[in-house]
Amino acid sequence: MAAPNLLDPKSATHNSKPCLSFSAKSITLSPREECQAIATVMKWKTVLAIFLLVVLYLVVGAAVFRALEQPHESAQRLAILNQKLEFLSTHTCVNHSHLEELVKQVVSAIRSGVNPAGTLTNHSSLWDLSSSFFFAGTVITTIGFGNISPHTEGGRIFCIIYALLGIPLFGFLLAGVGDQLGTIFGKATARVEKMFVQWDVSQTKIRVISTVLFILFGCLLFVALPAAIFKHIEGWSALESLYFVVITLTTIGFGDFVAGGSEIEYLDYYKPVVWFWILVGLAYFAAVLSMIGDWFRVISKKTKEEVGEIRAHAAEWTANVSAEFKETRRRLSVEVYDKFQRAASIKRKLSTDLGLNSTPELTPPKRILPVNFTDEREREPVFPYMTKNGSIFQNGLGGEPRRGDVAIIEYLK
Amino acid sequence: MSSWYKSWILLTGFILFYVAYLLFGAFVFSTIERPVEDKLKRDIQVLKEEFLNQSCVNATSLENFLERVLQANKYGISILPNSSASSNWDLASSLFFANTLVTTVGYGHTTPLSDTGKAFSIFYALLGVPFTMLVLTACVQRLMHLVTYGPISMCRQKIGLEPLAATAVHFAILLLVVVLGFFVVPAVVFSYIEDTWSFLDAIYFCFITLCTIGLGDYVPGEKPGQNFRSLYKISVMVYLFVGLMMMYLVLRAFHRMADLHGLTSFFQLPHCDEDIEEDKEPIIEAGHEDQHEAEDSAKPLDPASQTSYNTINR
Numbered sequence: 116m117a118a119p120n121l122l123d124p125k126s127a128t129h130n131s132k133p134c135l136s137f138s139a140k141s142i143t144l145s146p147r148e149e150c151q152a153i154a155t156v157m158k159w160k161t162v163l164a165i166f167l168l169v170v171l172y173l174v175v176g177a178a179v180f181r182a183l184e185q186p187h188e189s190a191q192r193l194a195i196l197n198q199k200l201e202f203l204s205t206h207t208c209v210n211h212s213h214l215e216e217l218v219k220q221v222v223s224a225i226r227s228g229v230n231p232a233g234t235l236t237n238h239s240s241l242w243d244l245s246s247s248f249f250f251a252g253t254v255i256t257t258i259g260f261g262n263i264s265p266h267t268e269g270g271r272i273f274c275i276i277y278a279l280l281g282i283p284l285f286g287f288l289l290a291g292v293g294d295q296l297g298t299i300f301g302k303a304t305a306r307v308e309k310m311f312v313q314w315d316v317s318q319t320k321i322r323v324i325s326t327v328l329f330i331l332f333g334c335l336l337f338v339a340l341p342a343a344i345f346k347h348i349e350g351w352s353a354l355e356s357l358y359f360v361v362i363t364l365t366t367i368g369f370g371d372f373v374a375g376g377s378e379i380e381y382l383d384y385y386k387p388v389v390w391f392w393i394l395v396g397l398a399y400f401a402a403v404l405s406m407i408g409d410w411f412r413v414i415s416k417k418t419k420e421e422v423g424e425i426r427a428h429a430a431e432w433t434a435n436v437s438a439e440f441k442e443t444r445r446r447l448s449v450e451v452y453d454k455f456q457r458a459a460s461i462k463r464k465l466s467t468d469l470g471l472n473s474t475p476e477l478t479p480p481k482r483i484l485p486v487n488f489t490d491e492r493e494r495e496p497v498f499p500y501m502t503k504n505g506s507i508f509q510n511g512l513g514g515e516p517r518r519g520d521v522a523i524i525e526y527l528k
Numbered sequence: 529m530s531s532w533y534k535s536w537i538l539l540t541g542f543i544l545f546y547v548a549y550l551l552f553g554a555f556v557f558s559t560i561e562r563p564v565e566d567k568l569k570r571d572i573q574v575l576k577e578e579f580l581n582q583s584c585v586n587a588t589s590l591e592n593f594l595e596r597v598l599q600a601n602k603y604g605i606s607i608l609p610n611s612s613a614s615s616n617w618d619l620a621s622s623l624f625f626a627n628t629l630v631t632t633v634g635y636g637h638t639t640p641l642s643d644t645g646k647a648f649s650i651f652y653a654l655l656g657v658p659f660t661m662l663v664l665t666a667c668v669q670r671l672m673h674l675v676t677y678g679p680i681s682m683c684r685q686k687i688g689l690e691p692l693a694a695t696a697v698h699f700a701i702l703l704l705v706v707v708l709g710f711f712v713v714p715a716v717v718f719s720y721i722e723d724t725w726s727f728l729d730a731i732y733f734c735f736i737t738l739c740t741i742g743l744g745d746y747v748p749g750e751k752p753g754q755n756f757r758s759l760y761k762i763s764v765m766v767y768l769f770v771g772l773m774m775m776y777l778v779l780r781a782f783h784r785m786a787d788l789h790g791l792t793s794f795f796q797l798p799h800c801d802e803d804i805e806e807d808k809e810p811i812i813e814a815g816h817e818d819q820h821e822a823e824d825s826a827k828p829l830d831p832a833s834q835t836s837y838n839t840i841n842r
Contacts, residue, residue, distance in 0.1 A: 169630075169663050176626035176652050177619055180640070183648060185617040187641040195600040202593045208584040217579050221594055222601050224572045247554035259741035261636045266745075267564050271732045278739055284545075291538065358646040365657050367634035370744060 245386050249375060252390050255281040256397060258368035262376050293398040300329055330403070337364070337396040345374055348385070363393060364400040620758035624749075627765045630656035631772060633742035637750060664769075668776045675702070676781050695785045706778055710771045711735065718748060721760070738771045 203209060242250075242263070250263045254274060265271050304325045311321050342356040351359070351372060359372040375386045580587060616638045617625075628635050629649060640646050676698065684694050715730035725733070725746065733746040749761045 165663050165666060169659060172656060172659065173623060173626050173630065176629075176656070177622035179648060179652075180622040180625060180645065181617050181619055183640070183642055183645045187645075188617055191600055191641065195596060198593065198596050202589070206585045206589070208582075213579065213582070217575065218594075218597055220572060220575055221598065224568055225598055225601070244554055251554050254741055257632070257739055257741045259634065259736065259743045261742070261744035264743045264745040268728060271728065275732060275735050278735070278741060282739060295536075354643055354646055358650060361650045361653060362634065365653050366632045366740065367629060367653060367657075368632075368742065369634050369636035369639045371636055371639040 246375075249386055249390065251277070251281075252393070253368065254278050255285045256366060256393065257282060258363055258366045258393070260368045260370035260373050260376075262370045262373050288394070289398055289401065292395060293401060296395075296398055296402070333399045333403070337392070337399045341392055341396070348381075349374060349377060349379065360396075364396045366397070618758075620761045624761045624765055626652070626656075627768065628742065629653055630660045631740060631768060632657055633737055633740045633768065635742045635744035635747050637744050637747045664773055664776055667773055668780060671773070671777055672780060675777060676784070692789060695788055699781055699785050702778060702781055706774050710738065710774055714767060714771075722748060722751060724751075734771075737768060738775055740772070 199214070203211070203214065246263065253260050254277065265274050304321075307325055308321050338357070338360050342353070342360050345351060345356040345359060346353055349356070349372075355372060359374065362369055362372075363374075374389045375381055576590075579585070580590065621638065625638055627633075629652060640649050680691075680694050680698050684691065687694075711731060711734050715727060715734050718730040718733060719725050719727045722730070729746060733748070736743050736746075748764050749757055754760060
């Protein structure tokens with residue numbers, strides 16, 4: 116799912132033509148200003164790692180849910196069994212099987228949406244026009260509460276076909292709404308920027324502040340306010356209203372709490388307003404969820420960057436150290452060579468002083484002569500290019516002076 | 529200014545059309561379902577009266593009792609004797625629940641009862657939903673190259689079809705394979721395992737699940753005394769995940785095909801591709817996928833030439 120990139124700094128500055136796109140999940144959207152299409156693919160290892168992470172996340176969630184819910188469930192089960200026994204004992208003319216039969220029928224009736232409590236007359240149908248409208252809406256947005264569901268074969272077949280056509284349609288609509296939200300946000304941010312630029316605040320600060328404001332304002336308008344309204348009208352607790360809002364706007368839609376699903380007398384315009392809220396709230400939530408997804412990406416990118424930086428630092432350090440080594444070797448060999456030169460010149464002086472016994476002494480210098488030549492030829496240009504050529508140079512020089520040294524030392528000895 | 533104006537007009541048009549579509553659906557559902565509902569109402573009233581006539585129970589105590597039973601039933605607890613002794617919150621079922629939460633299917637056959645459970649679900653969903661979407665998109669991206677680009681280029685090279693025809697043929701085959709493999713075959717399996725489901729019910733279930741609507745009127749593995757319940761639930765989870773991936777794949781292939789055939793420009797949707805992750809390697813050629821590990825530079829394509837299969841093959 117790539118939802119609107121409303122919080123991308125680029126989109127705030129470039130108020131270019133809104134860009135709708137049909138993304139993978141039909142109810143989410145991805146308007147991108149700069150449609151940079153890079154034909155790239157993730158490595159297998161990364162995908163596998165993320166997949167394992169998701170599995171781990173699921174297992175952890177399962178364990179936590181089990182720990183939280185199982186005690187409650189056992190308590191409820193005990194309570195209801197007690198109720199049954201109590202009922203049977205107070206009303207002795209009822210036998211087990213009759214009661215169970217009744218309960219079974221009642222449960223399946225409730226599943227079909229018929230509430231046998233009270234009498235027939237004061238009931239609104241679950242399939243009158245406004246409720247069917249609401250049901251159609253839940254199918255199209257893929258929320259799917261399930262408190263109402265079709266029971267006839269014809270209804271089910273029609274539901275399939277209806278959803279096949281309606282879900283992409285809703286995807287388009289959501290893309291459009293999200294887009295408008297994005298442009299409004301972009302314009303507002305631009306105006307805020309113009310204001311703040313006079314006060315010489317850095318751009319990143321403005322972006323961060325505007326993002327935070329967007330989140331807060333959106334939360335207030337699409338989450339907190341509706342939750343308060345539901346709490347007041349439906350009589351739920353604060354947590355239950357918030358729970359309903361989140362479960363609906365992420366399109367999970369359990370159906371244990373449904374706005375407009377209880378036996379209260381609702382105002383006429385209540386359900387259409389709820390539907391409209393769902394539409395805009397879905398666009399907002401798609402933005403928030405994509406932002407969270409962006410954070411995951413940024414975090415993974417940052418981690419990669421940091422790892423990359425560490426690697427780069429390590430490589431740099433290794434390169435420096437090896438350069439140091441090579442430099443030292445070069446210097447050492449130069450010193451050795453200098454010493455050798457001096458020794459050779461002293462020797463020559465001595466030999467010229469002492470007479471003609473220089474031929475055997477010439478051989479060691481002769482052996483080293485090619486080294487001298489290459490040395491003299493290559494020494495001057497090498498100096499500016501220390502690392503690379505120096506290393507080659509060192510390699511070339513490395514062997515010979517040693518041999519030469521040995522010869523000199525032998526000779527001098 | 530005119531493009532902005534146009535986009536507003538387009539949006540209003542969409543909204544109106546969408547409202548009309550909803551009204552149409554409401555009307556049809558109402559016409560189909562309402563008679564059945566009325567009959568069921570009458571039947572249950574008759575049943576209640578019969579029960580009350582035969583026994584010494586008075587109406588109010590029965591009402592109270594029924595209310596309590598239904599309240600418990602809403603959370604998946606049944607007082608019928610052959611209800612499953614296993615909990616709704618053992619590890620496999622909790623895993624199943626977490627999975628329905630995170631893929632936004634949300635059946636609702638079991639819902640958190642405690643306040644802490646509800647609060648935890650909120651945070652879990654807020655993190656888990658984008659996470660799952662990320663994973664699915666990543667897998668689909670990878671699969672696209674195996675399933676779409678590869679066969680299409682092969683198609684073009686060996687059979688020598690034009691790109692337009694090749695993509696259409698490929699999309700038709702892909703659709704057929706997905707429908708057979710992920711709707712028909714699982715529906716047969718489900719209708720066999722679950723006694724009370726007919727084949728139509730099973731197909732309905734597969735469709736409602738894979739579109740992540742998740743009404744919850746049919747949930748596999750809820751039969752009392754189900755053999756290998758944990759294994760069954762986990763395999764349903766795997767089916768859900770893989771099925772969702774295939775739906776995304778089909779949708780993506782359709783989008784690419786629509787781009788190529790110019791449908792996207794007809795609907796005035798610019799060609800936007802999503803770059804989801806930065807740690808990608810570029811595909812130099814569709815056929816040389818083994819060598820892409822060596823390359824490190826990304827070649828950005830501009831939007832106009834982006835999604836045609838030609839550019840990818842180059």
